[in-house]
Amino acid sequence: MKKKSFLLYLKFIFWFSFSLILIISLVNYYVDPGNIYSSSKKYYSKKQISKEFVKQLIESDNGILFNNDIWNIRDIKKELAKTPTAADCAILGSSRVMQISSARPIKSLSNICSSLINFGLSGTSLEDHLIISKNLLQNNKPPKTIVIGIDPWMFILNRDKRWRRHKHDFFVMKDKLEENSKNLPIKIYNETLFNTALLFNLINSEYFIRSTKLLLSKNNRLIEHAPIFNYKEGLNHPVLLSDGSGIYTKNYQKQSRLSKINGFVNYDIRGISNSKLDSGQWHQEKAIKLFVELTDYLKKHFNIIFVITPYHPAVWEITNQPLFKAMNHLEFKVHQIAKTLNVQVIGSFNPNHVGCTKEEFFDSAHPKDECVSKLK
Numbered sequence: 001m002k003k004k005s006f007l008l009y010l011k012f013i014f015w016f017s018f019s020l021i022l023i024i025s026l027v028n029y030y031v032d033p034g035n036i037y038s039s040s041k042k043y044y045s046k047k048q049i050s051k052e053f054v055k056q057l058i059e060s061d062n063g064i065l066f067n068n069d070i071w072n073i074r075d076i077k078k079e080l081a082k083t084p085t086a087a088d089c090a091i092l093g094s095s096r097v098m099q100i101s102s103a104r105p106i107k108s109l110s111n112i113c114s115s116l117i118n119f120g121l122s123g124t125s126l127e128d129h130l131i132i133s134k135n136l137l138q139n140n141k142p143p144k145t146i147v148i149g150i151d152p153w154m155f156i157l158n159r160d161k162r163w164r165r166h167k168h169d170f171f172v173m174k175d176k177l178e179e180n181s182k183n184l185p186i187k188i189y190n191e192t193l194f195n196t197a198l199l200f201n202l203i204n205s206e207y208f209i210r211s212t213k214l215l216l217s218k219n220n221r222l223i224e225h226a227p228i229f230n231y232k233e234g235l236n237h238p239v240l241l242s243d244g245s246g247i248y249t250k251n252y253q254k255q256s257r258l259s260k261i262n263g264f265v266n267y268d269i270r271g272i273s274n275s276k277l278d279s280g281q282w283h284q285e286k287a288i289k290l291f292v293e294l295t296d297y298l299k300k301h302f303n304i305i306f307v308i309t310p311y312h313p314a315v316w317e318i319t320n321q322p323l324f325k326a327m328n329h330l331e332f333k334v335h336q337i338a339k340t341l342n343v344q345v346i347g348s349f350n351p352n353h354v355g356c357t358k359e360e361f362f363d364s365a366h367p368k369d370e371c372v373s374k375l376k
Helices: 002-031 040-059 073-082 126-138 161-177 191-201 205-216 250-258 274-278 285-298 313-317 322-341
Strands: 089-092 116-118 145-150 303-308 344-347
Touching (some): 002 205, 040 073, 073 161, 126 285, 161 285, 285 322, 313 322, 322 344
Parallel strands (some): 089 116
16 A cells, blocks of 8 residues: 555656656747757747847937847848948957947047947857858848957857857858858857756756746737936846947946955856866867958958957956966967968057056956057
């Protein structure tokens, strides 16, 4: 009798767990707050939303509130790259270039660009650069100059998998850069690992909480324009300005003012393991080759400039951390590449070379607009 009861109990636990996992997976897949499970009708609907978002964004007076649980920033920036523009320049890079702007009181790169469009992406990678470049090349009225932001992790392929949302664009662009399209880096871009990560994300509790909040939200598909606000204070949501640059939230900006920056960057250069950094493996030759091919190809259509945004002064005081060594090595490498390709380089990882003070940073890695306005 006890054995039978125990078996019933095990069956109950199994089916209850299975049902719970199934419900969480279905909610995460169909609500999809991060817009990472794109398919057929759902993808088409979100694609249309991205088009409408960009249309309203470029016509906005104060920008649009950006909710990460509704839109995918890579969808927005891709659509922006396809949209004809009168801007002089396009800036490509990570969140560290997101303050470079011509749509706010403190303007950047004004000696080069009277106006610009910012394609900065959180966690950007070299693959993202190819994707944005592919769409800019298809734009019938693109900017004349492309400014490519350089980060310490730039020359490591597949260090962040978010670019795979638009992997088709990447491989199309890569085909343009290679004489033999059969040389696609199969081993580098492991499809199995990426699909496995997507599968496990379906049962991610944090993602389920985001899905639930979005599902219960009454305004889960509204494009909300920002009111007039103080850029130095921010709002409850991040804001994308009409040129694609970003304003951090009120809470983040408040915390950045109160926090003391100790200079230690507690991450492994966005996916590069500390062991690799410690051994001096700060770049891959195949990534350098791909970057050179991209730059050389873009030079036939655009004026190309490299820009290096600085890190906080305190970072440069800790000379034994891997980031310090990586920045010195990679800045030298970028200047070598630029000299070979006859490309101008603006800025430096070292804030002293740019003239940025410690008050002109949000944190160790992200300079404010006062700092990036000094890039010349």
